[in-house]
Amino acid sequence: xxxxxxDIARARRISVAVETNGRGFIGFxxxxxxxxxxGETEExxxxxxxxxxxxxxxWLGVEPRVHYETHVSQxxxxxxxxxxxxxxxxxxxxxxxxxxxxxxxxSDLARYSGETFYAxxxxxxxxxxxxxxxxxxxxxxxxxKTIREILEHVNGTQYYYLSRANLTLKERTGGFLxxxxxxxxxxxxxxEEQQNDQLFRVDNEEWTLRKILRRFVxxxxxxxKAIVRIMQKQKQLGLIAGFEDPFxxxx
Numbered sequence: 001x002x003x004x005x006x007d008i009a010r011a012r013r014i015s016v017a018v019e020t021n022g023r024g025f026i027g028f029x030x031x032x033x034x035x036x037x038x039g040e041t042e043e044x045x046x047x048x049x050x051x052x053x054x055x056x057x058x059w060l061g062v063e064p065r066v067h068y069e070t071h072v073s074q075x076x077x078x079x080x081x082x083x084x085x086x087x088x089x090x091x092x093x094x095x096x097x098x099x100x101x102x103x104x105x106x107s108d109l110a111r112y113s114g115e116t117f118y119a120x121x122x123x124x125x126x127x128x129x130x131x132x133x134x135x136x137x138x139x140x141x142x143x144x145k146t147i148r149e150i151l152e153h154v155n156g157t158q159y160y161y162l163s164r165a166n167l168t169l170k171e172r173t174g175g176f177l178x179x180x181x182x183x184x185x186x187x188x189x190x191x192e193e194q195q196n197d198q199l200f201r202v203d204n205e206e207w208t209l210r211k212i213l214r215r216f217v218x219x220x221x222x223x224x225k226a227i228v229r230i231m232q233k234q235k236q237l238g239l240i241a242g243f244e245d246p247f248x249x250x251x
Contacts, residue, residue: 001060001112003105007031008057012065014049017074017091018042024083030073030093032056033109034217038085046070058248059116081139085222088204094211098196103209107184110216114180116246117220120227121151121176123244131230147227151176154223158183161215164207165190165200180216187212225249 008031015030016037025045029035035056039045049070057064073092080086098106121127127147134145144150155176162168167186174182191209200207224247231243232250 001105001108003102004033004109005060005062008053008060008064009062011053011068013069013071014053015071015073016046016049017076017089018045018072019076019078019082019087019089021078021080021082024081026082026085026087027072028089028091028214028218029053029056030091033106033214034113034221036218036221040083042072046072055248055250059246084138086139088206090206090208090211091214094208094214095199096196096210098191098210103188103191103196106210106213107188110213111180111184113217113220114177117154117224118151118176119246120224120244121147123246124227124231125240125243126234127151129230129234129239131233134226134230144223144226147230150223150227150230154219155179157219158216161212161219162186164202164205164212165198165209166202183216221247 011031016027017030018025018027020026020042025039025042027037027042027045027049029037029049029052032053035052037045037048037052039048050067053068054064074089076089078088080088124147129147130145132145134143136143144153158179159169159172162183165187167190169179169182169186187209194209196209198208228245228247228249231240234240235242
């Protein structure tokens with residue numbers, strides 16, 4: 001992941017691809033695969049770039065800058081529930097050519113992200129505690145209301161991302177990290193065959209291999225933040241003394 005570390009260490013100007021349905025905005029930081037910001041307005045979302053880039057840098061072991069110049073490089077309008085973090089945007093970067101080195105860097109990032117997410121889960125003391133404020137429906141069904149349910153959702157989504165390239169795992173066995181490793185192995189085979197040249201159209205959405213890898217990291221981060229918020233609430237209620245935040249969301 002040396003390239004990712006180098007990119008964030010040298011970055012002064014950050015490009016953001018913004019997606020909206022008019023009721024919510026989500027922005028993807030192009031130079032930091034999986035990094036994202038959200039808000040009810042574009043301005044609110046972009047105001048969070050410094051914080052997100054800072055936590056991402058610390059996650060990679062890099063000292064962040066205090067402030068980044070932000071540039072919107074792409075805008076996409078959709079009809080999805082962006083306010084619930086639904087997304088379909090294909091970044092210009094998602095369509096770019098990918099060298100062997102670039103694939104390994106992004107694959108290693110997705111592996112490291114999965115390891116971080118699982119470490120966050122394993123360190124949770126009350127994984128079955130119900131956060132009643134999370135009891136609601138979203139575009140994908142009932143929101144996971146416990147830390148364990150969040151893990152199960154993220155684990156299930158790994159299979160979904162493979163299916164976007166018409167791929168499947170022969171056996172749905174093994175724990176979360178084994179599934180992640182198996183997914184990345186299959187994606188490596190796809191890269192060796194097609195690099196990042198094929199565009200997949202599935203359920204009216206466009207995908208590439210690079211987008212799939214980016215979405216693994218993004219999905220870990222968005223639900224990792226949800227776990228951290230639950231543990232913050234547990235601490236406020238006096239249910240736990242403290243918790244670890246390996247993603248470094250709390251900067």
